Amino acid sequence: MATILGIDYPTLWFFVVGFLFSGYAILEGLDYGAGMWHLFFQKDESRRIAINAIGPLWDANQVWLVIGGGALFAGFPVLYATMLSAMYVPFMLFLAMLVFRSSAIKFRSAEPMLWWRKTWDILYFISNLMISFLLGVVLGNLIEGIELKENFVYDGGVFLSFLSPYAILTGITTVALFMMHGAIFLLLKTEGRLYAKLTFLLRRSIVFFILSFSILSVYTIVFIESVADRFREFPLFFVLPILALLSIANIPRLVSKHKYFQGLIFSSLTMSFLLMLVAFQLFPVLLLSTISPEYNITIYNAASSEKSLGIMLTIAAIGTPLIFIYFLFLYNTFKGKVIMDDDSY
Amino acid sequence: MDVEILSRIQFAFTIAFHYIFPPLSIGIGLMLVIFEGMFLKTGNKQYEILTRFWLKIFAIIFGIGVATGIIMEFEFGTNWAVYSRYVGDIFGSALAAEGLFAFGLESTFLGVLLFGWDRVSPVVHFISMVGVFLGSMFSAVWIVVANSWQQTPAGYHIVGDGFNARAEVTDFWQMVFNPSSVDRVIHVWQGAFLAGAFMVLSVHAYYLLKGKHKEISYLAFKPALTIATIFSLTQLFSGHRSADLVAEHQPAKLAAMEGHYQAKSPADLYLFGWVDNKAQKVTGLGIPGGLSFLVHQDFNADIIGLNAYDVKDRPSQVNAVFQFYHIMISIGMALIFLTLYASFLWWRGKLFEQKWMMRIFAFSVLLPQIANQAGWFAAEMGRQPWIVYGHLRTSEGFSKEVSAQQVLFSLILFGVIYSLLFLLFLYSLNKKIKHGPVDYHPTSKLAQQ
Numbered sequence: 001m002a003t004i005l006g007i008d009y010p011t012l013w014f015f016v017v018g019f020l021f022s023g024y025a026i027l028e029g030l031d032y033g034a035g036m037w038h039l040f041f042q043k044d045e046s047r048r049i050a051i052n053a054i055g056p057l058w059d060a061n062q063v064w065l066v067i068g069g070g071a072l073f074a075g076f077p078v079l080y081a082t083m084l085s086a087m088y089v090p091f092m093l094f095l096a097m098l099v100f101r102s103s104a105i106k107f108r109s110a111e112p113m114l115w116w117r118k119t120w121d122i123l124y125f126i127s128n129l130m131i132s133f134l135l136g137v138v139l140g141n142l143i144e145g146i147e148l149k150e151n152f153v154y155d156g157g158v159f160l161s162f163l164s165p166y167a168i169l170t171g172i173t174t175v176a177l178f179m180m181h182g183a184i185f186l187l188l189k190t191e192g193r194l195y196a197k198l199t200f201l202l203r204r205s206i207v208f209f210i211l212s213f214s215i216l217s218v219y220t221i222v223f224i225e226s227v228a229d230r231f232r233e234f235p236l237f238f239v240l241p242i243l244a245l246l247s248i249a250n251i252p253r254l255v256s257k258h259k260y261f262q263g264l265i266f267s268s269l270t271m272s273f274l275l276m277l278v279a280f281q282l283f284p285v286l287l288l289s290t291i292s293p294e295y296n297i298t299i300y301n302a303a304s305s306e307k308s309l310g311i312m313l314t315i316a317a318i319g320t321p322l323i324f325i326y327f328l329f330l331y332n333t334f335k336g337k338v339i340m341d342d343d344s345y
Numbered sequence: 346m347d348v349e350i351l352s353r354i355q356f357a358f359t360i361a362f363h364y365i366f367p368p369l370s371i372g373i374g375l376m377l378v379i380f381e382g383m384f385l386k387t388g389n390k391q392y393e394i395l396t397r398f399w400l401k402i403f404a405i406i407f408g409i410g411v412a413t414g415i416i417m418e419f420e421f422g423t424n425w426a427v428y429s430r431y432v433g434d435i436f437g438s439a440l441a442a443e444g445l446f447a448f449g450l451e452s453t454f455l456g457v458l459l460f461g462w463d464r465v466s467p468v469v470h471f472i473s474m475v476g477v478f479l480g481s482m483f484s485a486v487w488i489v490v491a492n493s494w495q496q497t498p499a500g501y502h503i504v505g506d507g508f509n510a511r512a513e514v515t516d517f518w519q520m521v522f523n524p525s526s527v528d529r530v531i532h533v534w535q536g537a538f539l540a541g542a543f544m545v546l547s548v549h550a551y552y553l554l555k556g557k558h559k560e561i562s563y564l565a566f567k568p569a570l571t572i573a574t575i576f577s578l579t580q581l582f583s584g585h586r587s588a589d590l591v592a593e594h595q596p597a598k599l600a601a602m603e604g605h606y607q608a609k610s611p612a613d614l615y616l617f618g619w620v621d622n623k624a625q626k627v628t629g630l631g632i633p634g635g636l637s638f639l640v641h642q643d644f645n646a647d648i649i650g651l652n653a654y655d656v657k658d659r660p661s662q663v664n665a666v667f668q669f670y671h672i673m674i675s676i677g678m679a680l681i682f683l684t685l686y687a688s689f690l691w692w693r694g695k696l697f698e699q700k701w702m703m704r705i706f707a708f709s710v711l712l713p714q715i716a717n718q719a720g721w722f723a724a725e726m727g728r729q730p731w732i733v734y735g736h737l738r739t740s741e742g743f744s745k746e747v748s749a750q751q752v753l754f755s756l757i758l759f760g761v762i763y764s765l766l767f768l769l770f771l772y773s774l775n776k777k778i779k780h781g782p783v784d785y786h787p788t789s790k791l792a793q794q
Binding site: 055056057059060062063065066067069070071073074075076077078080081082083084085086088089091092095096098099100102103106107110151152153154155159304305307308311312315316318319320322323326327329330333334341343344 | 404405408411412413415416418419421422423424425426427429430432433434435436437438440441442443444445446448449450452453454455456457459460461462463464465504508513514515517744745746747751754755758759762766769773776
């Protein structure tokens with residue numbers, strides 16, 4: 001089996017996919033998070049500033065979803081196919097909400113009528129909320145596992161079975177995390193009264209996140225049995241939850257000192273550490289079968305051929321630095337507070 | 346209705362809707378590169394106004410294209426799970442390359458393009474414009490490569506059998522440059538250039554008819570008509586190349602396009618007609634042996650007909666394939682006559698006096714759109730019953746675990762959302778056109794020069 005630095009290709013691709021989805025969570029977490037604060041602002045002007053804070057960035061941030069999806073399809077086609085078809089309803093809702101969200105950004109400020117803007121404001125809020133919640137729900141289903149039988153065929157309920165209590169909890173925690181993340185980002189982008197209001201909202205969202213995260217953690221330890229076994233087997237990985245907790249604890253400290261940029265870095269790190277925890281818990285499984293472990297989808301039975309993975313690792317090695325350069329250029333061009341002009345949304 | 350047909354309807358509906366927008370993005374992108382390039386070169390402020398005006402329309406089109414495109418990326422997995430497992434090894438790398446090399450480029454520079462007028466220098470703004478345009482061109486490359494592989498697979502071998510059968514890549518470049526991909530990419534690019542150029546021509550012909558924005562419309566008309574004329578003509582050759590490739594690699598598709606049934610005989614070329622699939626007969630106006638001549642330069646050469654194939658191995662919707670194909674060809678021909686005659690009038694200095702020509706141009710935006718759609722319908726319906734030509738049937742490729750109710754639910758969902766989106770698109774397009782390419786207040790660095 002071909003390896004790079006002693007690591008086989010499917011494992012490397014697992015890291016690539018994990019990296020891409022961390023990037024997606026961090027960058028689109030800003031956008032979705034900012035969007036969920038939308039209805040908390042009363043004045044039209046404030047809402048426009050909030051949208052324009054992500055205005056030049058959200059299209060680019062969305063790239064990470066597209067690349068992540070492509071990487072999943074390319075590297076682990078079995079997971080891509082089974083997960084999407086098994087969780088058909090949540091994914092269709094997710095996609096529909098993505099359309100609503102981008103339409104709201106594009107069309108909201110195109111007309112001055114009150115009813116028009118109000119309608120889009122509500123749609124914008126709901127779509128951001130649903131997207132964040134559904135992402136969490138999918139993550140919850142990955143941790144809990146789904147009813148997979150032979151040949152990776154899903155054998156569970158088709159409409160609402162994806163909404164287990166655990167999945168709902170991960171959904172709510174994701175919403176809270178994104179809201180906190182988005183509020184910190186908006187603080188970097190706003191001034192004056194909106195800024196003052198956000199400092200107040202941010203404190204609330206930190207409390208909301210810590211509460212939901214604590215409940216989720218307790219629930220995980222109590223009900224997801226394999227978690228404890230994992231840590232007994234690899235005690236070294238205790239460093240992951242410790243890092244996650246430290247970076248979470250660091251956020252209120254930085255926020256109280258108004259160091260929002262560092263705050264944003266630590267909420268991003270929090271997301272990465274939490275996703276690493278999920279990865280550690282699952283590896284090498286990608287999608288757990290609750291029927292029998294022999295039907296699990298793993299990085300090995302889901303992976304594309306070694307040849308194909310080798311090609312894609314080359315593509316990723318060339319493409320990723322390019323994407324980094326584009327993003328540095330874009331974020332550097334639009335750094336600082338929002339300035340409204342004729343081209344704004 | 347069963348899951349297969351519902352999934353097919355949903356895919357056809359979502360992809361056809363999506364495909365209204367990317368060709369316009371590519372085509373208007375090309376026009377924008379020309380307009381902004383001319384502005385940088387000549388310093389003529391009218392070109393800047395044109396650039397800003399078309400950029401606003403471009404932003405809407407691009408946005409809807411992205412939103413509906415993301416749905417396509419995930420629909421393979423949701424509705425075509427068996428197919429996705431089968432081709433992931435090959436198809437996936439093309440999609441991943443699209444994301445990294447094309448979509449990444451266009452989407453990051455789009456932000457600079459739309460909101461960066463005051464933040465970057467004119468040259469950097471122009472570079473961003475070129476970046477977005479190239480990104481959209483690369484996008485087309487990877488997507489068409491993936492689709493072409495479905496039509497003419499190459500650089501692969503089949504591993505395993507039954508449920509575990511998979512296509513695995515053996516030679517990446519052979520896969521990318523499979524027999525049909527280069528010609529189809531060119532064909533798609535040119536179709537996109539035409540879609541964009543005719544949209545520009547349409548809007549400015551409308552202004553000229555109304556007697557509004559005259560100077561700027563003359564200015565916009567010239568590069569747009571040049572692009573439209575060149576690519577209407579080259580599209581004819583590219584179409585011919587594509588048809589030759591279909592004759593070589595997918596004879597059943599070619600036979601369906603002309604309604605040619607007899608297993609081995611000279612085939613006619615129809616201008617128009619109607620296919621009776623039961624009676625295996627075409628009623629219409631055709632050139633006897635015309636298809637034989639086009640493919641083999643000999644009116645009496647044999648062309649493989651549909652009856653050379655088992656009924657289960659050939660397209661069943663022969664009349665639909667025939668009609669879509671002929672709609673595309675007829676429009677292609679019409680575009681050639683229209684652009685050549687308009688260019689002749691332009692050369693004689695009489696183009697803008699001909700009201701009736703302007704009237705035709707005002708509606709001409711629909712022609713390349715219809716031709717692009719019809720061409721894809723002919724290509725994809727003619728590929729049936731295969732989802733991967735010769736290897737996997739469409740009837741085997743859909744997601745078995747998804748129920749008909751689920752697909753019906755999502756189909757209705759997309760039906761409603763896309764209808765609303767289309768109305769919004771038309772509404773805001775109309776508004777932007779009514780507003781027109783008018784002067785803005787000169788706050789930008791571009792204007793200060």
